[in-house]
Amino acid sequence: MTQEDTIACEVAVLGAGPGGYSAAFRAADLGLKTVLIERDPTLGGVCLNVGCIPSKALLHVASLITEAAALGDHGIGFGAPRIDLDKLRAHKEAVVGKLTTGLSAMAKMRKVTVVQGTGAFRDPNRIEVALAQGGTATVQFEKAIIAAGSEAIALPFLPDDPRIVSSTGALALPSIPKRMLVIGGGIIGLEMATVYAALGSRIDVVEMLDGLMPGADRDLVRVWQKHNEGRFNRILLKTKTVGANAKRDGIHVRFDGEGAPDGAQPYDLVLVAVGRSPNGHRIGALNAGVAVDGKGFVPVDRQMRTNVPHIFAIGDLSQPPMLAHKAVHEGHVAAEAVAGKRSFFDARAIPSVAYTDPEIAWAGRTEDELTAEGAAFEKAVFPWTASGRALAMGREEGFTKLLFDSESRRVIGGGIVGLHAGDLISEVALAIEMGADAVDLAKTIHPHPTLSESIGMAAEVLEGTATDLPPAKRPRP
Incomplete structure (x- = not known):
């Protein structure tokens, strides 16, 4: 591309992280001519390239090291691990490479035009891109979706040092x-x-x-x-x-x-x-008339529409929480709204996961929030010391907690700490979205022995039907 190049499209998406590429691909699937602008050489943004995906590759290795050491208590001994950093880096990069290659292929399949460079709005219908290979290009659009993400916050009083x-x-x-x-x-x-x-x-x-x-x-x-x-x-x-x-x-x-x-x-x-700071002030938003608040967030409505009706914003810079899975759903909503569909972002629960050891995951309302508000709720906890699967794995330190509305007894929140908590929390999120109550979860037959059955058993605790725990103390008549 040269400095005179102008690319016309129906939809321009600024940023190719999980929200951005999802928005671009959805728009293309809906028949819209789409341009995707990304400053990095590969699609996927921070999450895929230098965030959630490579960190999970390393966390998996870390968990294997920890599990191998713990096996000594079960009669299986290994020597101290020999760590080859070059191979470990190569493993991490291979995981990332498979995903970025797949995204590039899917962009081509959908005929999404990818422009590599740093974009900023010139006016309400044009984005100027400083191309990675030099020069500039202009993307002229009918509608735009901003998915420019966030940046890690630096501490200004620390010295500039590679360590x-x-x-x-x-x-x-x-x-x-x-x-x-x-x-x-x-x-x-x-x-x-x-x-x-x-x-x-x-x-x-x-x-x-x-x-x-x-x-x-x-x-x-x-x-x-x-x-x-x-x-x-x-x-x-x-x-x-x-x-x-x-x-x-x-x-x-x-x-x-x-x-x-x-x-x-x-x-x-x-x-x-x-923490991270949203990039709302780094994209020339004011040139397009797009409002940005003092923190760098771009306010949006439930269709992810900014104050400029034909410009939308999603992901980290639209609203907290800064989570890739939230951005993907927002991207779908924005693309569908661009295409004229009545699509809205109205999630009842956005799960959060800490992929530590043990993992911590939660969805919906938290107990601390409800208590601080003085809200009426009921709580049920199933300890993993009563889980056959957790005991067999030697990981009984965790528990599953469900929170219910006091009147309707519908699930309004839940938290899990323990092995694979991030995989388990999806059932709690689905229960909240579907308006399930304690009976719905308690009567759902879960496979045994699994960690997932702790969710059904927590609901049984509330119902008073749990037979895997000592009988609840009942008040004397």
Whole structure:
């Protein structure tokens, strides 16, 4: 392409992450001429290339290392793992490569035009693209879908040093540090801490709040924290990182707060995982008249439409939570709305998962939210100490919790902590979406012995029909 190139289309999609490529592919499937603009060489965005997919590849390896070590308690012994970082990186990249290759093929099948470069609005009907190979091109559109995502938040008081990384840098596996600091006790930080701990690093986690994994119920997090007491060196809560100096022997970090250690602490690698910032201010939105709030979010309605009727926004920059699966559904809604369909985003539950060890997953309302609101609800818990499958796997530390509306007894939320919690939470999300009540779940026959039956058994606890637990204490007449 040259500087004079202009590409005309019916729909322009800015950003090819999970939401963006899903929107572009859906629009193409609906017969619209579609252009997909992406700054990176491959489709998939942060999630596929340097986020959720490569991290899960590494977390799988970490889980195998942990399970192999635990087998010693069951009479099976292995030697210490020998880690080949080059092969491990190659495995991670191979997983990513298979998916990105597949996406490129599907774009061609749908005749979606992919333009590689950084795009910004010139006016309400044109996006100017600084092409990766040099020069510029203009995409002229009838309607547009913004899917430009978010960026990792940096801490400006930290020095510029290759030993201080974001999640992208941590996923590159530059080395296996002896001492590693994770700044931020959210999901991203704890997932990467899980990987590096399994590889042999001693981990400190610092979090300014009074608990890890904000958003998850505290009872779920406590199980994770107890299980990981010996895996991490220190978890510093109610503590801030206030400064650091780069020295030859490491990054010397200073802390302040309730859990702060005395003096600066040296680390070989520092991961900054304090959240992400939406890219609303980085795409020339004002040139198109698109409103952007102070945080960088682009306000939208239930059809993902911005204040400019023919421009839509999805994913991280449209509204929290910043989750790939939410972005995909929003992308479908936006593409269908562009095509004139009466499609709306009205999800009752958006599940969240921390792919740590053990995993933590939740959907719908949380117990902490309901309690803070003073809402009337009922709770039922099935402990995995009563699960035959969990006991057989030696992983009975978890539990399944369901939350019900007090009047209708419909499922309004649920949380699971334990092995494969992320796979199990989908049934809870479906129950919320379908308006299922305790009887619906309790009477659904689950296969035995599985972890999934803990969901049905939790519902039985509420109904008073659970026979896998001691009888409930009943008040005397």
